Amino acid sequence: MQSRTTAPRSGRPRSAAADTAILAATREALVELGWSKLTLGDVATRAGVAKTTLYRRWAGKNELVVDAVAVLFDELELPDCGTLAADVEGVVLQFAAILARPEARSGLMAVVAESIRDEALRERIHCSIVERQKRLVLEGRARAQRRGELPPETHPGQASRTVDLIFDMVAGAVIHRTLVSAQPVDEEWVQRFTAVLLGGLAAAEG
Amino acid sequence: MQSRTTAPRSGRPRSAAADTAILAATREALVELGWSKLTLGDVATRAGVAKTTLYRRWAGKNELVVDAVAVLFDELELPDCGTLAADVEGVVLQFAAILARPEARSGLMAVVAESIRDEALRERIHCSIVERQKRLVLEGRARAQRRGELPPETHPGQASRTVDLIFDMVAGAVIHRTLVSAQPVDEEWVQRFTAVLLGGLAAAEG
DNA sequence: GAGCTTTCGCTACGACTCGTAGCGTAATGC
């Protein structure tokens, strides 16, 4: 969360229940009010805590919403469906399911927009959300290499850039489809997308 | 802009100079302050108009910023570089150049985030920004078909979904690379991306 | 020019949110 490293040794400890209540109240307020109309005073009232308690734990609205939304990505896992294509389709559907939830839709884009002018916030998002997604790409590639569906590493530098490219293409396409085009990520779209992506990678590598 | 259809016939006409001054002031404020700290009062002062004039023309901050950012996309054009791959690379580089400008970075993501809970705003963004980009995809496909690089239409419905898919992949990847990964869209990245995209399309269609 | 219509700049206003300070109280470790 905010400062898990520094462990105070004496005095009254911070209520862990308050943390979860605040984050849940934040998601609830995101659903009902959206980002712009969400106020910290309202979140405090919903959570049953004082407004000052909120400010003692989070620097502001941005940091609070990042933490509230980040837990939604805990459920992201890489399913083992037997083939690379099926694995990719499974992850994309999971990612799309998270983005379909209103608290994620309202919060994610807003904090990313804020992070453009706030380097610390960008780092926070990167650690608690982005890196967790990127790990799935790395896992999927390693698994496909073990299956023989992908060739092993050639140059470590080039492999890293390829992972970055894949990650931007997958996450970018799903986000754009969901939040900009405002159209559903259904089975058909996922299959067509996966076919283009994997077909392109095979054509580019081979 | 706001209500171009209704044309008043008598009385003092609205100052067109004020419009451009306000939009320019909005972009200037976006660069200096970013989305969250941008206030309409400040924009009015920068533009040299009264705050009430702003509210007479735009419903609020969202609509104003959409119009201010939309003009940045006027310069988007489809270059004729001879091959489909070169055309795609050219458009992607143009798109990335726009997203590299701070006024676009600060404003675009924020209004898209707001549009999630505001259908009218989403429609406004779609007409003045998204549709303009999508037109380039249609043009590029038609040109590639004339060159023989792409097969002519099979089913009109399927062709439309393919265009949607391509559009989400191109725009999504560039936006994600620029605003989430915060890494530059340079020549190398564009070439690798284009190779994967076109290779995948060829593999999926053929 | 006279008269009508609409816009413009300006001021002021209530309502709201922000983030903080101060205080007394509650909960822990030593």
Add this chain to the structure above:
DNA sequence: GCATTACGCTACGAGTCGTAGCGAAAGCTC
């Protein structure tokens, strides 16, 4: 018991919002 920290509560100045009201300015029609 004592020091230390967290908590709830209240109050506050500062800032923004969006609107109302006014007189003046700028166009069109006759």
